[in-house]
Amino acid sequence: MMADHGGGSTEAGGGPVPHIPVLLQEVLDSLKPSDGKIILDGTFGAGGYSMALVSRGADVIALDRDPTAIAAGQAVVGEAGGKLSLHHAQFSDLARFAPEEGLDGVVLDIGVSSMQIDEAERGFSFQKNGPLDMRMAADGVSAADVVNRAKVGDLIRIFSFLGEEKQAGRIARAIEKRRESDPFVTTRDLAGLIEIVTPRKATDKIHPATRVFQALRVFVNDELGELAQALFAAERVLKPGGILTVVTFHSLEDRIVKRFFQDRAGKASGSRHMPMVAVRAATFEPQGRGMVGASEAEAAENPRARSAKLRAGIRTTAPAERADFSIFDLPDLASLEKFGG
The missing domain is CATH 3.40.50.150 (Vaccinia Virus protein VP39)
Structure with missing residues (x-):
């Protein structure tokens, strides 16, 4: 597990903001x-x-x-x-x-x-399109493996417990239906589906895919x-x-x-x-x-x-x-x- 939850934005001059550890x-x-x-x-x-x-x-x-x-x-x-x-x-x-x-x-x-979030190729964030990966150690089962191969009941358990996602069942069943013809490859593939299944409301403080992405990351990396x-x-x-x-x-x-x-x-x-x-x-x-x-x-x-x-x-x-x-x-x-x- 990697640390340093610092800022990852860029300044007006284009240079990276230093990664300053939280607390x-x-x-x-x-x-x-x-x-x-x-x-x-x-x-x-x-x-x-x-x-x-x-x-x-x-x-x-x-x-x-x-x-x-x-x-x-x-x-x-x-x-x-x-x-x-x-x-x-x-x-x-x-x-x-x-x-x-x-x-x-x-x-x-x-x-x-x-740093991991800012690297699109690591697949941790849906803000930047990249492979649906999320592996901190760069080996083992990836998030794409879970989304494309896990039973729908298992996806529900992962999303509901590890992500505390209230729409876990609806999202898992939509994933099951879509992957039969078109497997998930990128972060935007998954985030885009979730946006359709559970559209963002004006009162929502977070993106509708946030909890599912959290759940997958926590599961993939145990x-x-x-x-x-x-x-x-x-x-x-x-x-x-x-x-x-x-x-x-x-x-x-x-x-x-x-x-x-x-x-x-x-x-x-x-x-x-x-x-x-x-x-x-x-x-x-x-x-x-x-x-x-x-x-x-x-x-x-x-x-x-x-x-x-x-x-x-x-x-x-x-x-x-x-x-x-x-x-x-x-x-x-x-x-x-x-x-x-």
Whole structure:
């Protein structure tokens, strides 16, 4: 998963606006980077978080699943003077890159980056026509594979849960009918159909294809599963006092992070009518006042920051718990990947 949800527009002079990570100051305030600290940036992107952490003295281990980000990031590594290492990997595998003594911090910026959106050939956005792809790692099942091969019932489940699309059934059935004679190839192919099936109303704040595109991207890249695994991995490798900071951009991601920190806050089993049977020690304590959002100034400057939410926790001395995915109440979508063969 790639990060740096910065602006991707162009200035009047034609030059690109720099990619500035969302909630950068809030991330720095949370992680408190300083000399001698080792922090893992699980979503390197354009290197915004990583270089800001390095500039404050921290040694940074950065990961990204996107080979394009890895190639472009070599120049950033060179500028870091040995304080940044960059690895091609999914952040669910972050424990493999942690030093034996543990980490002082982990930061995860979840979702698609402005750089990926701005590259039409990646197929993440319907604003620019391109292949219906959406693969962050540039391999595996593409969005076109899902749209053209998945059963209509599976498409409904994907659109309704991962995109929270109320017209999931209508859109899925229209896709099924159209693909029989004319398979979907480009982003405009799909967006155009959705525009016809669910026309935009004057009161709509977003394009009618927005939720379907979100759902496909999340499904193709297993974003929710990756996030859940990364949270458990961070719990295992953070030192006592280490900070886990996560920035999310839609409700499904934020719900997973919120439930993780709630679950890891420690619970006593039993009820007010019965004696306590066992007590679970907290593995994380909340940092600050809970969820932090973008300032009005940042949201005005960068529209993609409007939905950003930061949650953070401080690792305690309690041993890490087992990875129990049931705490997230996620649907089993893994079986859909076969698309009926």
